[in-house]
Amino acid sequence: MKIAEQVTFGGSGLDRAAHLRGDVTEQERMSADPRARCLLLWRGKLLVEGERLELLAWVAPTHALVTEGPGGEAETPIFLGLDEDGAPIFAQDISAWQAEGQDLTGLGGFVDRSEQQHPDLPKGQVFAELRRIMTRLSPRDAELAATAKAVIGWHASHRFCARCGARSEISQAGWQRGCPACGGQHFPRTDPVVIMLITHGDQVLMGRSPGWPEGMYSLLAGFVEPGETLEAAVRREVLEEAGVRVGSVTYLSSQPWPFPASLMFGCAGEALSRDLKIDPVEIEDAIWVSRSDMMLAFAGEHPRLLPARKGAIAHFLLQNWLADTLD
Incomplete structure (x- = not known):
């Protein structure tokens, strides 16, 4: 099909900059870049904003929810790539947040119309289910959302080594997990x-x-x-x-x-x-x-x-x- 890539999540030409994933010094530099931004996910839902929730919402990589996590302990953010202007883009899972007092009725349903507002984030920035908003996003936001959701979902279900059962560790800026016990290396699944x-x-x-x-x-x-x-x-x-x-x-x-x-x-x-x-x-x-x-x-x-x-x-x-x- 001549228009094959016009499908939702079809790609926006994101520079994933895979050559930078293993460079710890470069990752630290990019995290401190004032242009850098980080997408938060909570239980598979993405932080969005806008009148129709048509925009991904961002925080700085230095935000406490990124560096410390809801429970005071956060894993390494996922490096998604570089935007057109070279700005580094990250994603972080904050599923440890308990969302007390929030509407949780739609979680896990075929259609989840519920929204959750974190008290440490600006009013109007809410967590929403991607299926509900995917057609409203720009091609770039759609690619970033799909990538972040898939990779973070893989980490959530692959915390232990498939070879020996030991707890594995994040490496390669979130694109790999290594086992300190047996040396096994594991990669995001598609x-x-x-x-x-x-x-x-x-x-x-x-x-x-x-x-x-x-x-x-x-x-x-x-x-x-x-x-x-x-x-x-x-x-x-x-x-x-x-x-x-x-x-x-x-x-x-x-x-x-x-x-x-x-x-x-x-x-x-x-x-x-x-x-x-x-x-x-x-x-x-x-x-x-x-x-x-x-x-x-x-x-x-x-x-x-x-x-x-x-x-x-x-x-x-x-x-x-x-x-x-x-x-």
Whole structure:
């Protein structure tokens, strides 16, 4: 696709400056740079501001929440890279904050509309769920948000060495963990996932998972297995979930998806028939949707069908399918 990288989180050309990650002296210098800024995350939510919460909010790397943490002990901030003007950009997790008296009702839900205001931060700067605001962010803020959320989420779930079980330590400015016991080195994980625009004539195959809002369907998707090509994964997943055999498969676009750490590979596939045999263990339902019905769904005028979530690559692919701009 000529517009493949216009997908949400599609990239903004961020200079990640990987050559500076192992330079402790340079990291200290950048932390003291008056232009430097740090993005705070709390339980996977990002600090944002603005009338529509459309802007990432920043603190200085010297802020107490960065240097000391909510409990008085903070790990090394994650170095995200350099902005256009060379300003260093960092991210820090402050999930130890207990958020007493805050609205916590939405945490962990399919849709989290709650916001949390830290008492040591300016009014109007709140923690919000990335899924809720991702389409409002600029391409640069979206890339920074996705990167910070994925890397910090990896640290939260990989604090111990996978080889010997000892507690590991952050190194390489947050892009590596080292084990002081056995010398093992561990790196941020990204899980490859195929998501498939499967068509047969003017109809597209859609599925839904249990727990989704009523009427919500999306493209089928699944993890790529070891030793498997993207094309093979597309054919296997569609056959397993919906019982549909797929012929030709082509790659369209990719999307980092930090929920928690996937890279979505958008592919197009041609179904060999419309016969469905749904595996209820894999999905709740699957249907064929005509182009005209999908247009009604995207316009919000379909009586039963909701469109895929805005910002997700499924929405991006379907939108371009409807506009005939997949090439």
